[in-house]
Amino acid sequence: MAHHDLHSVVHDCGNCPIRHRAVCARCEADELLKLEQIKYYRSYQAGQTLIWSGDRMDFVASVVTGIATLTQTMEDGRRQMVGLLLPSDFVGRPGRATAAYDVTATTDLVMCCFRKKPFEEMMAATPHIAQRLLEMTLDELDAAREWMLLLGRKTAREKIASLLAIIARRDAGLKLRTAKGSIVFDLPLTREEMADYLGLTLETVSRQVSALKRDGVIGLEGKRHILVPDFDRLMEETGDDSDGGMLV
């Protein structure tokens, strides 16, 4: 089935689902053509680790479809997720030889890869790519810093609410609402992955999800399907500024 995915992906950049958000977003038609010559697709199954920290990296890539995680592991096994990779996100660092983190597919995944050397050469010749990559990296840095506030200062309940709000907000962009404004989505992560994201144990995650359900902040069917009847209520639980940084 990975085989099937591989071939159902558009090989024409013009029709690519991440065309307007990925590193190539700013590229002109002629630049795109050149990129198209050095790109290739790879797909992975859910659960597979595509890259191990310390591995030699001979390519960089964009996530086309699916979700992956970036995690760091300590010698004794403590794990912390340090990045959540969604479609259009970029993996790898131009100018670095080895991977700094483990990259794991949490769903089936398709990546658009570029061998590193040609990509670096193109980047030097094509300011549009470097510009876009800078913009994306700055966004990631902001996200990492918001996450630092979460890890350092939020309570377990606030952490869970924040994670649900992040996922809900992203999915809300994709029209997933019921008749009367409530948001519905599927969690792409297991409780353990949520724990690794939030700096908690899986038991605490489970308890806090149950608590939010008990208090009517969320509803759930099964373990993964979440319903948010009132997004503002959920936001209150995150501990964030009510205007969510949307000032000006």
Add this chain to the structure above:
Amino acid sequence: MAHHDLHSVVHDCGNCPIRHRAVCARCEADELLKLEQIKYYRSYQAGQTLIWSGDRMDFVASVVTGIATLTQTMEDGRRQMVGLLLPSDFVGRPGRATAAYDVTATTDLVMCCFRKKPFEEMMAATPHIAQRLLEMTLDELDAAREWMLLLGRKTAREKIASLLAIIARRDAGLKLRTAKGSIVFDLPLTREEMADYLGLTLETVSRQVSALKRDGVIGLEGKRHILVPDFDRLMEETGDDSDGGMLV
């Protein structure tokens, strides 16, 4: 005395102490000349907050001398430091109108500023600047992710040891060793600032510093002057991989 600092700073980029590390590191002589025409210096006293989150930002800047912090504050006053700015570090984001974090001088500080508009124009015309900024941003992202592991998974003792190791390593680059290999430095941060950095309370910071002293991992004279007799011993206490990611 801020006045004094201001005038003791080299206005000639060629002699600038951060010439080879800041955003301008890659610039050629002619590019440097152009930058020199739009730059100006500002100095601040220790303790001063230069920028408040949400402020309109009409400039970007490099730290020339001194140390500043980036912090985020929640409505109820919980604070988390999300960046530590050392000489050559860059402040501000091209293409964004308002500041996302508070920026505070922890020591007297001199910044090399550029009005945002001209800087953005120069960046578009000068790939060397954008390249260097990308590189610096990627480094900051790596630092933020290491910090996430610290915040999410390390114990209080490991957090303190990690912070001391970071500062010691940085200062070790600047020849501050005694005869027999021990490292000596002054903490640039108060206990409260350390706590904001590490996601702890200041009492816990104080206790863990005392504990590390009691166990002979560090020595201290007064409250700020630290002695590290055996850096490897300190590293063991950080919980990090012994080879510190220095592989390959």
Add this chain to the structure above:
DNA sequence: AGTTATCCTTGATACAGATCAAACCGCTAC
């Protein structure tokens, strides 16, 4: 239908770090 495996929930208990409180140290100012 039963077996196994994976993921999740819930309970009992332990403990690291927070919180509350008091006192201390090294200053500078009068």
Add this chain to the structure above:
DNA sequence: GTAGCGGTTTGATCTGTATCAAGGATAACT
């Protein structure tokens, strides 16, 4: 001198989350 003050230490107690342990739900396999 001593009063005041910011930064720091130390003690007593509380509490949120981890840890240890057991059991439930769901799906896939035989």
